[in-house]
Amino acid sequence: EAGVAQSPRYKIIEKRQSVAFWCNPISGHATLYWYQQILGQGPKLLIQFQNNGVVDDSQLPKDRFSAERLKGVDSTLKIQPAKLEDSAVYLCASSLWRGETQYFGPGTRLLVL
Amino acid sequence: AQTVTQSQPEMSVQEAETVTLSCTYDTSESNYYLFWYKQPPSRQMILVIRQEAYKQQNATENRFSVNFQKAAKSFSLKISDSQLGDTAMYFCAFMDYNQGGKLIFGQGTELSVKP
Numbered sequence: 001e002a003g004v005a006q007s008p009r010y011k012i013i014e015k016r017q018s019v020a021f022w023c024n025p026i027s028g029h030a031t032l033y034w035y036q037q038i039l040g041q042g043p044k045l046l047i048q049f050q051n052n053g054v055v056d057d058s059q060l061p062k063d064r065f066s067a068e069r070l071k072g073v074d075s076t077l078k079i080q081p082a083k084l085e086d087s088a089v090y091l092c093a094s095s096l097w098r099g100e101t102q103y104f105g106p107g108t109r110l111l112v113l
Numbered sequence: 114a115q116t117v118t119q120s121q122p123e124m125s126v127q128e129a130e131t132v133t134l135s136c137t138y139d140t141s142e143s144n145y146y147l148f149w150y151k152q153p154p155s156r157q158m159i160l161v162i163r164q165e166a167y168k169q170q171n172a173t174e175n176r177f178s179v180n181f182q183k184a185a186k187s188f189s190l191k192i193s194d195s196q197l198g199d200t201a202m203y204f205c206a207f208m209d210y211n212q213g214g215k216l217i218f219g220q221g222t223e224l225s226v227k228p
Contacts, residue, residue, distance in 0.1 A: 031214065042117075042204050042218025043158070055213045089156055098214035101148075104158035 002026065004105035006092050012111045018080035021108045025073070025094030031055075032069055033102060034077050035091040043091055049075060050098060082112045115140045117207050119219035126195045127227055133180075134190045134222045136205030146208040147181065147188045148216070153201040161203070164188065195226045 005024040013019050025032050030051050035043035046065065048056040051072035060067070064083070069075040079086055089109050093102040116139045126132035138147070149161040164172045164181050171179050176196075180189045192199055205219040 033215065035216075040220075042206075042221055043216070044218070045215045048213060048215055050213075056215060091158060093158075093216075095214065099146075099208065099210040100214070101160060101163055102214075102216060103160065104150075107156045107158075109156070 004094055006105035010109050015112050016081040020076050020078045021090050023075045023092030029094035031095045031098050032075050033093040037089040084112050087112045115207050115217050117217055117219040119222050121222045123223045125225040130195055131193045134203050136188045138186050138207050142209050144210050148206040149190045150204045151201045197226050200226045
């Protein structure tokens with residue numbers, strides 16, 4: 001069974017530029033999560049989808065971050081415009097349903113200069 | 114709000130020895146799950162073990178076992194017969210089922226296994 005796929009693996013941008021990350025969850029997983037992991041810290045949830053609906057986006061900085069999950073499968077996370085403090089690893093995870101074990105992708109490391 | 118605390122930023126152990134990583138959490142909920150995830154330098158977060166709060170029996174997965182003390186809100190991970198491949202950052206995580214299943218992570222413990 002294929003795991004969670006993410007791309008790109010690395011991205012370097014200048015501040016105020018925009019960037020987008022892509023995630024493909026495990027087949028059949030209804031719930032998808034985006035976490036932000038700043039260096040030296042544990043991941044923090046940005047947004048959670050159940051199929052193509054948003055369950056929790058309370059920690060998403062909505063003035064610059066947006067996310068969508070079209071057709072309840074793939075998801076994209078966008079940052080526009082990026083700030084220096086957005087430098088982090090962005091992890092995507094999926095689970096069969098809410099409350100089930102989450103499986104993580106390899107992450108995307110973002111560096112904002 | 115739930116919090117997870119890992120008080121050991123770094124630990125080291127000799128190959129083949131046993132090591133215990135500590136984790137405490139704070140919650141007023143009774144129905145929840147606890148996890149240990151491993152994150153090697155490749156950054157892939159890998160599930161190590163899962164414990165349901167309603168189960169009194171401690172979970173085990175091969176060389177990995179937990180000591181779950183619900184009253185003390187403690188959830189430690191024991192790694193037996195440590196191997197070089199166990200070198201990684203270890204995160205303790207809490208999930209409140211009634212809050213949609215999001216994970217709340219501790220700060221992590223960096224474990225080094227020395228030959």
